[in-house]
Amino acid sequence: MNLDSKIPSGPLEEKWEKHKFEMKLVNPANRRKYDVIVVGSGLAGASAAATLGGHGYNVxxxxxxxSPRRAxxxxAQGGINAAKNYQGDGDSVHRLFYDTIKGGDFRAREANVHRLxxxxxxxxxxxxxxxxxFARDYGGLLDNRSFGGAQVSRTFYARGQxxxxxxxxxxxxxxxxxxxGSVKMYSRTEMLDVVVVDGKARGIIVRNLITGEITAHTAHAVILASGGYGxxxxxxxxxxxxxxxxxxxxHKRGAGFANPCYTQIHPTCIPVSGDYQSKLTLMSESLRNDGRVWVPKKQNDKRTAAEIPESERDYYLERKYPSYGNLAPRDIASRSAKEACDSGRGVGPGGLGVYLDFADSIKRLGEDAIKKRYGNLFHMYQKITAENPYKTPMRIYPAVHYTMGGLWVDYNLMSNIPGLFVLGEANFSDHGANRLGASALMQGLADGYFVIPFTLPNYFANEKFEPVNESDPAFKQTLDEVQTRTTKLLSIKGNRSVDSFHKELGKIMWDKCGMARDxxxxxxxxKKIPQLREEFWQNVKVLGDEKDLNQSLERAGRVADFLEFGELMCRDALHREESCGGHFRTEHQTEDGEAKRNDDKFCYAGVWEFKGDGKPSELHKExxxxxNVKLATRSYK
Amino acid sequence: MDLTLHVWRQKNSKSDGHMEIVEAKDVSEHSSFLEMLDVVNENLLGQGKEPIAFDHDCREGICGACSLVINGEPHGPEYGTTTCQLHMRSFKSGQHVYIEPWRARALPVLKDLIVDRTSFDRIQQAGGFVSSNTGSPQDANALPIPKPDADKAFDAAVCIGCGACAAACKNASPMLFVAAKVSQLAILPQGKPERERRVLAMVDQMKKEGFGNCTNQYECEAACPKEISVEHIARMNREYFRAAILEEPEKQGHGGD
Incomplete structure (x- = not known):
């Protein structure tokens, strides 16, 4: 597997400008001759499709x-980072670069992060x-707030949405x-495979989710902006x-999957309340600007929050990390919450929760000010829990939120399959082993608006393309494989629902490959995941028709992929004998329980190559x- | 709690639909409405019956995918709440709950409780944007915008495009949805250059899709899960009259009259 990162030469600050100038362009009149497929319509996909369409490509x-608006x-609630330094508090491009590299626990590429x-x-x-x-102040200028892992206010926001x-x-x-007319939109259409012709990505196979029809689409390049695997x-x-x-x-068609074990567990989510629960709800990190996190000092303290006096509360983030306090980065805040609960000091039913308390801020600023900042979040919390966070502290617990790993890409955001580009959360490139708050929106839009519109033309201008069409053997064969798999899912007629398999897989992943791993x-x-996968293919029950809107069938295909992917994630976590960012191996920690990196052995991106069903994947290293930065132990103390 | 559900079942857009009775037993009052349906669906599957199809995605009230008319009200009985955020504590054991899809000619049923809302996308495509190429616009702080204007634009911009306004309206009018975008961009200076063209094109597309017009009953405001005010409809009407008087209708995007 060729993992040439293609990082341009020259000083860090000049790489992108220089590269932009050196890359080839496509003449405006020729652009309409190039077909581009974009999969996904979130920040990365929509911004890429819009910009490339605007430039004249056939998208x-x-x-x-x-609808594309539902991605x-x-x-995303809290905000988007940008090194504008509008607040004049010492921000700069270099500081945002450094914070992001450090926040990612020194496991991201310098050049990509600097460009970001x-x-x-x-x-x-x-x-x-x-x-x-965006939120503005009374002078009419843009307002900012601060987020975890930063000591400047660089986060732009629009209330909590x-x-x-x-x-x-x-x-x-x-x-x-x-x-x-420059972009044609296909909603309710799911991509089910990539078609590779003569080593290049030349199209995709999709299923129309209303009619069930499976068809092929050709292109000169395929852009995946399909999000993460949380x-x-x-x-x-x-x-x-x-x-x-x-x-x-x-990945199964040859694209390397990088660092799948890097997952982000967000510290502030509403705790699980029952086994019917279908998803977890985030409470924005921005709340940690004004909320104080605490648990009782005593174990198994059954008193209500109001009954516990100040002297018997442990504001553990402020205690352990005095300089960042409640704004410690996500991985650290999550692990600290887990430690507090594991030590028997968790609050709420089951003891899996910690308090996020606004009493001090409400006293200092008034309820109205808090309502203006976080009104919709408080409203959402109350809807779900039937508790009033203006009166009693919120109860929060960490939950899976974002995945830093993804398909490997070079500096141009192209995977190791020529013509297959990957943007946003779907790639691995910018956040290392942990993403800072308000940086996902930044990366998605950076990739879509400001990177791919330069790097894609360079690919076109340097390649020669043979004409392809949907009836070529490669397209027919891939389409047949997708068709067979879809039909198979309906033909098993077993006894277990898709959801029950998904829940069981989820529990294995959370227990064994969650916040702490060994x-x-x-x-x-x-050992367990392949057994579950085998059972799935023998005993899953999917009703309904193939040529019809069939939500169970859609879910079955996705869960089948998760059942393969989960195993790779565990293998990656097993091989990485160190702790870094969101990947915490209990065998590798310092005396006071902080992540212990091993830069001598693991200062690389682990990129997995698929070798065939049932065969072990092969690890490659970038x-x-x-x-430009010195590898250091992260300290937020 | 135990509930008796009366659910609209329809195989596809071509077939006729009917109400079907489904019993929901031992529902937790802490579960959300959609989680209640998840459990019902698992039971249906166990009995060899096809699960009830319904649109949903984020389950935190922001993507706008979920819909459902519950006991005659779009998004159910709670004010300012999407179906996914509606919790079962709003219901009582023994209650009969009627669950239907959005009903409007321009929002045809695709299956069970799922409707086709691409008409909403086409209304936005007709003019719900600022024509700003990706490139190097001026610095974001070069143009201060008074905070009250920014806040008002934001109040309109929170629309999630769910379709409850059209579902609640006796005329099946999505005027609140259309007005939210027109109003947001009419208030902000960035939207000014295209304000006439935008309102004419969007209202025109709304009519072409077969939606009705507004007769000021404000059902939409009461049903809107994001509590968007009908004040924005008033602003859109003003924008529309202003544009109709000021502008020679452009051929493009205005039906060529």
């Missing part, structure tokens, strides 16, 4: 939802020009191109439809070199 965009980027920090500023300009109503506003901005840009855990903050299918099927647990998971 087809696909999403499984009923899960819409649910550079273009972060353009994103805000672009979104404001589209009419995105920044993702919604940014996605609707990208959706409106996409709509403009659909209106102009739903491998069943319970996560992801939307129910989020899945690994697009990236996993691409060798024996991972080995156990690696070594990470740090020329």
């Amino acid at each position: 087809k965009c696909f999403c499984f939802q009923d 899960h980027s819409i649910a 920090a550079e273009v972060s500023r353009n994103i805000i300009d672009q979104c404001v020009a589209q009419g995105v109503p 920044t993702g919604q506003q940014l996605l609707l901005g990208a959706y409106s840009a996409l709509n403009r191109e659909i209106n102009r 739903n491998v855990f069943y319970l996560s903050t992801n939307a129910k439809g989020c899945n690994v299918t697009a990236t996993w099927r691409a 060798k024996s647990g991972l080995e156990e998971a690696i 070594n990470l070199t740090f020329e």
